[in-house]
Amino acid sequence: MPSTSRPLRRLGFLTIGLFDESDPRLGHESTLGLIQLGEQLGFDSAWVRHRHLQYGISSPVALLAAATQRTRRIELGTAVIPLGWENPLRLAEDLATVDILSGGRLNPGVSVGPPMHYDRVKEALYPDTAQAEDFGYERVRRLLDFVRGEAATDFDGTEGFEVFSDRVQPHSPGLGSRLWYGGGSLGSARWAGEHGMNFLTSSVVKAEGLEGAAEPEDFADIQLSHIRAFRAAHPDGEKARVSQGLVVVPTDSATPEQRAKYEEYALKRTPRTLSPQGPARLMFAPDIVGTSAEIADRLHDHAAFREVDEVAFALPFTFDHEDYVQILTDMATKLGPELGWQPSA
Structure with a gap:
């Protein structure tokens, strides 16, 4: 097996947390x-997706607040919160509060872009400002x-019996270094690096520059280019944190x-993985199903x-x-060791 x-x-x-x-x-x-099972098995992190007006977790920050009280060690992340649905100042308050409750274990992942089906939801979400909302990188900034503790207002001090701060409270000093950007394009990768974020790359990337090509490029090669572009732009260079999120299903103990x-x-x-999909030319990685040894071989052959x-393998x-339960148990006891990983105490 290659190393x-x-x-x-x-x-x-x-x-995704369906219900x-x-x-x-x-x-x-x-x-x-x-x-809780992930913590018992020694996983380093557990991440939840974000779904609005669907039957999946719509409020991952609230759910992770509950998770902070049921766990002691495992890091807790969001992959990802679409900021088009959020007010950055209010979200900053919520994230800092949960991070404080967790003892510094929160890893918020975010992304930009207009909310899904924006034309249908904008009157409910932004009835007075729908045309003025900016859904670009400025929202992340x-x-x-x-x-990170920058001023949110020009006023602090005492007014009557109340004391005011000019920055978001509570302030959690380490949280700024644990913010992640979930991106699938070269532009997103570079922007995240330039702004000192961590980078989440998933099973979806944008096939940029493929128009007119006889055959689509390899998913792994495109993802690798994003990782390298991110690190080239990041102040920490090769030490900048990247997490990969492929769909991986070990079957060692499965019936x-x-x-x-x-x-x-x-x-x-599988059909959606064979060529770029839709106007955005998205490329999807194939799901990897097999024994842990088989999955490890395929991952070691994966350039990214x-x-x-x-990694944050997607269920x-x-x-x-x-x-x-079976998949997570096999990941921790079979697949992880095949990849050279050791569970946390």
Whole structure:
């Protein structure tokens, strides 16, 4: 088996946190249970997705606040919060509060762009300012400034019986170094690096510069170019943190029925991985299903994986709780060691 250029140092997982509309508590409790299991298995981090007006976690910061009280060690992340739905100052307050409660374990990941289906939701979200909202990088920069302790107002001091601060409170000093940008383009990678963020790269990238090409470029090569562009722009250079989030499903302890389910899931999603999709020309990585030894071989052959020492493997969307327990257990006890990782105490 070829060796990786960067030994795997940190193992994490990502879940969407689906729930049934008729009993949403059960789904949220399932997600919290998986985070607790992740800590018991020695995972370094647990990440939750963000979904609005869907049957997935709509408020990851609130859910992670609950997770801070059920865990002691595992880092907790969002992958990612779409800032088009957020007020950066208010979000900065929430993030700092949860980070304080966690003892400095929060890793907020964010992204930019207009909210999904913006024409249909803008009157509910921004009824008076829909045309004036800026959904570009400036929104991230404002969040960065607030989290890092820059002034939010020109006033501080005492007014009557109340004391005011000119910056977001509470202030969590280390949180600014644990902000992540979730990006799939060269521009996003460079911007995140230039602004000293960490970089989340997933199973989706933009196939830039492929128009007119006879064959699409390889997903791994495109992702590798993003990682290198990010580090080239980052003040920390090669030490800048990058986490990769492919969909990986180990089957070592799976039942025959589970294996069949996992393979069918991956097969249905394979056609979208064969060429760039849609006007944005998005490229999707194939889901990797197999034994831990088989998955490790494929990852060691993946050019972008060889460039990172942190991963947050994404759990498939639609499986059952017991499936996720099996997958996470195999990740921690079989796949992680195959990749040279050791569980945290």
